[in-house]
Amino acid sequence: MADSRSSVQSPCAACKLLRRRCVIDCIFAPYFPADQTLMFSSVHKIFGASNVSKMLQELPENKRWDAVRSLVYEANARIEDPVYGCVGVIFLLQQEVVRLQTQLMQAQAEIMRLQVQGWKPGMITSGIRKLDNFHEEPGNTCFTKEVIHQSIDTASGVDMLFR
């Protein structure tokens, strides 16, 4: 019977890319099957195979799938945007949260005013128009590289991220 160091028939994507023998207990094999070379090459390019292997080994098995998927997401974000990576997405989402909180407070104030003053024609129209515009604004959840860079540049660099 083959021991745990024996090579398997079809090497995983990692071993294929690294041109090494894929052993039965290969740390990468469960998460990077043979047809996922692109997925492995992304994490290898950004984190390095050795670091990914170490990170996975330090985690319990039931957490490794989630770790692999978040590493792949992070690596792809860094390849797509070599300056900010997925930190650029965090920055834009933080801006979006602040913007929505402000709009919500405005709406809350509008409701309060109605409660206190009652309905008077024309008084609310401007508030409604402001809130309606929100749904017409582009890019609320999907951020392109250009939008991120433009937005971070506008905010005087990456300093905004680390306040």
Added chain:
Amino acid sequence: MADSRSSVQSPCAACKLLRRRCVIDCIFAPYFPADQTLMFSSVHKIFGASNVSKMLQELPENKRWDAVRSLVYEANARIEDPVYGCVGVIFLLQQEVVRLQTQLMQAQAEIMRLQVQGWKPGMITSGIRKLDNFHEEPGNTCFTKEVIHQSIDTASGVDMLFR
């Protein structure tokens, strides 16, 4: 006169940690001064010095500072949360955006109803109460590791991140 390969008097944090000679045009020196060994050790642990060096070399000089800071942020997030890293923060911020959008739409509907129906005592009170609660909910912008894991577990794993 010393050429660009000569070693400098005080090695940068990277060369100190890697125990190598720090040359005058060292790629790390401008961003990891001698007293920032912890900052360098984080990015080295997660990305590897060689990968960081490659990433910086591929960028124009005026973008390298931002890249270093986003890499340090990302590395620290991964050290703090080895399963999700800063992808966990993205997930929570996305949830927060959806929550705020929902609340905003509710508020918008409330204002519309007032505009159409006019003020009737008791009709708006429940809406106001709901909106008031928003400001009392904890952790809107600062997410702990526990909150992220609990939240991702509740949402049936990391699948939610990649829809």
